Amino acid sequence: MIEPDRTIVMTGASRGIGRVAARRLVREGSRAHLVLLNRGDSPDLVEELRAHGAVSVVRTDLSRLRSVADAAAAVAERVREGMLPPIRTLVCNAGVQHTNALTETADGFESTFAVNVLANHVLVRGLQRHLHPRARVVLTVSDTHVGDLRHNLGMVPGPRWQPVQTLARTGAFPDPASPAAGRTAYSTSKLAAIYLVHEYARRLAPEQSVVSFNPGFVPGTDLARDADAVSRFAMRWLLPALTLTPLATSQTTAGRLLADAAIGATAAPSGSYIDRDRVARSSDESYDPERERQTWEAVEALTANF
Ligand SMILES: NC(=O)c1ccc[n+]([C@@H]2O[C@H](COP(=O)([O-])OP(=O)(O)OC[C@H]3O[C@@H](n4cnc5c(N)ncnc54)[C@H](OP(=O)(O)O)[C@@H]3O)[C@@H](O)[C@H]2O)c1
Numbered sequence: 001m002i003e004p005d006r007t008i009v010m011t012g013a014s015r016g017i018g019r020v021a022a023r024r025l026v027r028e029g030s031r032a033h034l035v036l037l038n039r040g041d042s043p044d045l046v047e048e049l050r051a052h053g054a055v056s057v058v059r060t061d062l063s064r065l066r067s068v069a070d071a072a073a074a075v076a077e078r079v080r081e082g083m084l085p086p087i088r089t090l091v092c093n094a095g096v097q098h099t100n101a102l103t104e105t106a107d108g109f110e111s112t113f114a115v116n117v118l119a120n121h122v123l124v125r126g127l128q129r130h131l132h133p134r135a136r137v138v139l140t141v142s143d144t145h146v147g148d149l150r151h152n153l154g155m156v157p158g159p160r161w162q163p164v165q166t167l168a169r170t171g172a173f174p175d176p177a178s179p180a181a182g183r184t185a186y187s188t189s190k191l192a193a194i195y196l197v198h199e200y201a202r203r204l205a206p207e208q209s210v211v212s213f214n215p216g217f218v219p220g221t222d223l224a225r226d227a228d229a230v231s232r233f234a235m236r237w238l239l240p241a242l243t244l245t246p247l248a249t250s251q252t253t254a255g256r257l258l259a260d261a262a263i264g265a266t267a268a269p270s271g272s273y274i275d276r277d278r279v280a281r282s283s284d285e286s287y288d289p290e291r292e293r294q295t296w297e298a299v300e301a302l303t304a305n306f
Pocket of ligand 1: 011012013014015016017018037038039040060061062063064093094095096115140141142143214215216217218219221222223224
């Protein structure tokens with residue numbers, strides 16, 4: 001096997017879009033050591049990936065920010081000690097969507113905001129000083145941040161921006177026990193992630209880049225695993241038919257596109273939004289330097305003790 005000359009750190013590789021992307025990253029970037037920040041050991045996946053390249057797992061629960069900070073510190077130490085090559089790519093792909101806005105993490109945060117926003121921030125900040133001078137950071141976001149029918153197919157309400165301290169806690173949206181509130185928390189968390197991408201772009205080193213990546217609607221993954229039985233059935237068995245139309249992306253294609261975004265095969269300046277396979281404009285609402293600064297300051301404060 002070829003000696004790895006770069007490290008790729010990735011969340012959300014255990015299933016769905018990320019699992020496909022991990023396969024591609026380890027096959028195509030066979031000079032990469034892929035570090036998976038997974039909740040479990042994922043033995044089947046690791047065995048499969050190791051047939052193609054170097055892979056290790058750092059067990060990480062993204063809903064517990066101490067676990068995320070510890071994972072970042074463990075990776076950083078292995079890079080410092082020369083046990084891992086420099087980090088060329090950080091893929092923050094993991095995400096959750098709940099059927100309410102009341103799911104609280106052990107740290108006391110609303111779970112969607114904790115996993116989709118705060119965990120990424122702890123990772124980016126924890127690894128920032130250890131990134132290669134030309135590293136790329138990718139955050140998986142979503143069409144749903146736009147909020148119109150064309151982008152959410154009527155399934156996920158658009159974002160409802162509020163002060164970040166409110167968004168980070170349970171009950172931030174009307175009728176918080178409802179699926180609509182949970183899905184609003186989801187689209188709003190993805191808007192927050194785009195704000196942070198804009199802010200990170202201002203703060204990373206000049207030749208480093210950070211991008212948001214939108215795979216489009218990808219039916220068939222486990223993102224709706226908390227939903228009611230009818231929705232789960234539709235997501236798994238009916239909606240995949242939409243991948244034959246421009247309305248949806250198959251898991252295979254979404255994973256390939258995420259890998260392309262991660263390794264820089266999709267050319268994209270820092271701060272940009274990759275819509276599937278090309279740079280595009282995200283929603284008008286997502287360009288707001290004041291909210292971007294406020295989001296940065298708030299997440300810095302909320303994650304300071306981890
Ligand atoms: N599917 C879509 O239509 C769609 C559209 C736009 C954007 N996205 C985004 O794409 C990304 C991947 O989603 P997917 O559709 O592939 O969903 P998925 O099949 O549910 O995969 C989600 C991934 O996130 C991981 N994860 C969730 N909570 C975690 C935690 N607390 N600690 C560690 N890992 C955790 C999961 O790990 P476990 O195996 O441990 O649960 C899994 O690897 C997400 O950011 C999602 O928001 C999806």
